[in-house]
Amino acid sequence: MQKERTAGQAPGPAGQYALITGASEGLGRAFAEECAYLGMNLILVALSSSGLAEVAQDVARRYHVRVEHVEMDLTQPEGPEALVRWISGSGLPVSVLINNAGVGYNSRFEDSTLRDNESCILLNNLALVKITHLMLPELKRRQHAYILNVSSMAAFFPMPFMPVYGPSKAFVLNFSLALRAEMRGTPVNVSVLCPNGIRTNAACRHKIDAHGLVGRLVSMDPQPVARCAMEALLAERPVIVLGWINRALVALGQYVPTRLICSVVSAFYGKTAKPAANAVTGASAQALGG
Numbered sequence: 001m002q003k004e005r006t007a008g009q010a011p012g013p014a015g016q017y018a019l020i021t022g023a024s025e026g027l028g029r030a031f032a033e034e035c036a037y038l039g040m041n042l043i044l045v046a047l048s049s050s051g052l053a054e055v056a057q058d059v060a061r062r063y064h065v066r067v068e069h070v071e072m073d074l075t076q077p078e079g080p081e082a083l084v085r086w087i088s089g090s091g092l093p094v095s096v097l098i099n100n101a102g103v104g105y106n107s108r109f110e111d112s113t114l115r116d117n118e119s120c121i122l123l124n125n126l127a128l129v130k131i132t133h134l135m136l137p138e139l140k141r142r143q144h145a146y147i148l149n150v151s152s153m154a155a156f157f158p159m160p161f162m163p164v165y166g167p168s169k170a171f172v173l174n175f176s177l178a179l180r181a182e183m184r185g186t187p188v189n190v191s192v193l194c195p196n197g198i199r200t201n202a203a204c205r206h207k208i209d210a211h212g213l214v215g216r217l218v219s220m221d222p223q224p225v226a227r228c229a230m231e232a233l234l235a236e237r238p239v240i241v242l243g244w245i246n247r248a249l250v251a252l253g254q255y256v257p258t259r260l261i262c263s264v265v266s267a268f269y270g271k272t273a274k275p276a277a278n279a280v281t282g283a284s285a286q287a288l289g290g
Ligand SMILES: NC(=O)c1ccc[n+]([C@@H]2O[C@H](COP(=O)([O-])OP(=O)(O)OC[C@H]3O[C@@H](n4cnc5c(N)ncnc54)[C@H](OP(=O)(O)O)[C@@H]3O)[C@@H](O)[C@H]2O)c1
Pocket: 021, 022, 023, 024, 025, 026, 027, 028, 045, 046, 047, 048, 049, 050, 072, 073, 074, 075, 100, 101, 102, 103, 123, 150, 151, 152, 153, 194, 195, 196, 197, 198, 199, 200, 201, 204, 281, 282, 283, 284, 285, 286, 290
């Protein structure tokens, strides 16, 4: 039976903010709605011309919370620094940081461009590390604060045909666990979300369908992912893997020979791999590796 949900359970005193990156669409937008549902004010970040202003207006109107939005490219040098400077200057008290923005490509490494690889590392890793580092002093001032880093099931496996995305998410997983240990005894809880496929957009749904029954069994819609992830974050769970099939895959992965894992992942992701010119975002990560 589903647990009854109660609106307005924001972490910390009323008036505090959740900072969410990559919030114009997909999982980030779902996080924005979920945090607003819980009564949090929001600072939303995404690229410019992404419809972020409309998302901010819509969420503010429907949930009666304050929503600020910042349009910027977090892969630009000084992007994360400028974001945190703006937050400090505005004096908005942030008690939740959700590092959600992420990209990747589904192709052979040799078909990717240097830019594909650079974007993946800059956004998934460098921007996340910088924002976390710069926001920590602010978060430590709160009575309770939360960091949720969005990784992927891909963090647990070698990922042929997503050869840089997978390791970038393994970095997020291990970084989060290390920071969690260091933050013990402080007001800051760190959790890491490792989802499998999420039906975030048309391209992603197409890929989940291409993976057949397995794709459908292991994937989820963005809103339930955000809801379960927020429940787990507020319960201070370290690693959040959703659904028993995905938890079983992670457990099984420890015992299955790497060669077999690579064959299975290749079968799934080789099928959907595109040449670099048509490479797609992190949204396309799904089925076995997310
Ligand atoms: N979808 C999946 O199957 C899946 C599975 C496992 C993990 N994940 C992870 O979940 C997270 C969200 O995925 P998603 O599917 O919701 O992605 P998405 O639909 O592609 O949305 C990505 C968000 O990040 C923003 N963004 C992209 N590049 C940016 C940049 N350089 N600077 C600032 N913002 C940027 C996008 O803004 P624009 O709208 O302006 O582009 C958008 O708001 C990612 O970290 C992804 O790796 C996804």
